Amino acid sequence: MKAILRLAGGVLLPALLAPGLAFAENGADRLDLTQHWVGFTALGIFAVAYLFVMAEEFTHLRKSKPVILAAGIIWGLIAAVYVAKGGVSHDVEQAVRHNLLEYAELMLFLLVAMTYINAMDERLVFDALRSWLIRKGFSLRQLFWLTGILAFFISPVADNLTTALLMCAVVLAVGGDNGRFVSIACVNIVVAANAGGAFSPFGDITTLMVWQKGIVEFWSFFGLFIPAAVNFLVPAALMHFAIPDEQPTVSDERVDTKRGAKRIIVLFLLTITTAVGFHNFLHLPPVVGMLTGLAYLQLFGFFLKKTAHLDAEREGQIGDVVPFDIFSRVARAEWDTLFFFYGVVLCVGGLGFIGYLALTSEVMYLQWGATSANVTVGVLSAIVDNIPVMFAVLSMEPDMSLGQWLLVTLTAGVGGSLLSIGSAAGVALMGQARGYYTFFSHLKWTPAIAAGYGASILVHFWINARLF
Numbered sequence: 001m002k003a004i005l006r007l008a009g010g011v012l013l014p015a016l017l018a019p020g021l022a023f024a025e026n027g028a029d030r031l032d033l034t035q036h037w038v039g040f041t042a043l044g045i046f047a048v049a050y051l052f053v054m055a056e057e058f059t060h061l062r063k064s065k066p067v068i069l070a071a072g073i074i075w076g077l078i079a080a081v082y083v084a085k086g087g088v089s090h091d092v093e094q095a096v097r098h099n100l101l102e103y104a105e106l107m108l109f110l111l112v113a114m115t116y117i118n119a120m121d122e123r124l125v126f127d128a129l130r131s132w133l134i135r136k137g138f139s140l141r142q143l144f145w146l147t148g149i150l151a152f153f154i155s156p157v158a159d160n161l162t163t164a165l166l167m168c169a170v171v172l173a174v175g176g177d178n179g180r181f182v183s184i185a186c187v188n189i190v191v192a193a194n195a196g197g198a199f200s201p202f203g204d205i206t207t208l209m210v211w212q213k214g215i216v217e218f219w220s221f222f223g224l225f226i227p228a229a230v231n232f233l234v235p236a237a238l239m240h241f242a243i244p245d246e247q248p249t250v251s252d253e254r255v256d257t258k259r260g261a262k263r264i265i266v267l268f269l270l271t272i273t274t275a276v277g278f279h280n281f282l283h284l285p286p287v288v289g290m291l292t293g294l295a296y297l298q299l300f301g302f303f304l305k306k307t308a309h310l311d312a313e314r315e316g317q318i319g320d321v322v323p324f325d326i327f328s329r330v331a332r333a334e335w336d337t338l339f340f341f342y343g344v345v346l347c348v349g350g351l352g353f354i355g356y357l358a359l360t361s362e363v364m365y366l367q368w369g370a371t372s373a374n375v376t377v378g379v380l381s382a383i384v385d386n387i388p389v390m391f392a393v394l395s396m397e398p399d400m401s402l403g404q405w406l407l408v409t410l411t412a413g414v415g416g417s418l419l420s421i422g423s424a425a426g427v428a429l430m431g432q433a434r435g436y437y438t439f440f441s442h443l444k445w446t447p448a449i450a451a452g453y454g455a456s457i458l459v460h461f462w463i464n465a466r467l468f
Helices: 002-017 037-054 064-086 090-122 125-135 140-154 160-175 179-197 205-212 218-240 261-280 286-306 308-315 326-331 335-354 356-368 370-380 386-396 402-418 424-432 439-443 446-463
Strands: none
Touching: 037 064, 037 335, 064 090, 064 335, 090 125, 090 205, 090 261, 090 286, 090 326, 090 335, 125 140, 125 160, 125 261, 140 160, 140 179, 140 218, 160 179, 160 424, 179 218, 179 402, 179 424, 179 439, 179 446, 205 218, 205 286, 205 386, 205 402, 218 261, 218 402, 218 446, 261 286, 286 308, 286 326, 335 356, 335 386, 356 370, 356 386, 370 386, 370 402, 386 402, 402 446
16 A cells, blocks of 8 residues: 555656646756746635635634645645655755744744733723823814824834724724714824834834844834825825814713833833844844843733732722733734734745746836836735735845835835725724724725825935935
8 A cells, every 4th residue: 555655656746746847947956836837826825815814804714814724735835846856855945944934033023012012901001091082172183183193103113003993992982973083083093003104113014024134224214204204194184174173072081000001111112122222233133132022021020910919909909909911911912913924924935936026026126117116015015915015025135225125115014005905904993993984985085095105205205315
């Protein structure tokens, strides 16, 4: 029986995988599979998986599941081709390990950031901010601008998803019975949160990937501050006059933060400083600094746990209160998102290994030119998530000036605002403000958002001309 299986593997597998290999060999050990059926199959698998990702709102199938499956199948097919050719290729193994290393750095970095955000949420930092905004009695137009400005400045530190959800909660609490206001305010929040994340290495996954890759230095990202601000301000100014000039009912709800909240905020800023210092001065990966910062929170969490009786005294409770648990904060991280990144990195890495990214790079960056290609990247990110788009660009490694790398960072970050499905913030708000903020209510303002998109690109060319 084993002999029969070996014979089948030795005869049938090469026969099945051989078509196209005669003309596909590209180097000593690397095969060009772009015209091979395995290459076409890999493209189809990735396309189907991403259709499921885009339909998550309707199917309720978590986005990580189809891309993880697609990644395994794609690399399995690639490895099978090389085995059929005459044995195990170390090129395939090294390529997978390289992609896993890139993913591990990104995942651990994000895990620390998510843990800090969850810790601040548990200490009621965001609830306290929301109640303060509600109590102040702002008019609807004032609230429109205030939530947008806060989203713009909070998202560079916190992620744009958390920022958008926080500001949307304020909008719903104050103007929940005014559908027109809620709809337009949500559009403004999505645009502001995405724009704010574009000028900070921590503000968006795309900027984080570019920084960790070592292509753009930490402080260079802040050259995008003015273009990002223009991206937010232009559509906000156009939407301003559509906001009802009314005074909503003021709530007297008051939420106080828990003990240690301010110190956790300080530790988060110290963690960011540690990551930047490790990268800029010690030339270590930023993730090492972030994990060191996680230890700050772990030690402070131990202190909070040991002094939990002070929380009971402060809150006037009889008996024990639930102590702070750092590992429960880790457990509450967006694991679906983190595993989604794994699937995306491995899928795009597999397509790159097959040879499709080299072909795409040649068409976009050599035939179209860097500017046209980078502007197109932003438009694509409104349809396809900006993470695989940016990872594909980084994998292509086109020869571009710093100005062009900042341009693609800007466009990939803010291009998702063109459609409500183009960013995590937009998708999340469609669920949170269901019935008020929809795909079509956002689409109505796409021309205004596109005006901001174009204006931000022109401003970038103007103020950062020396970088091109």
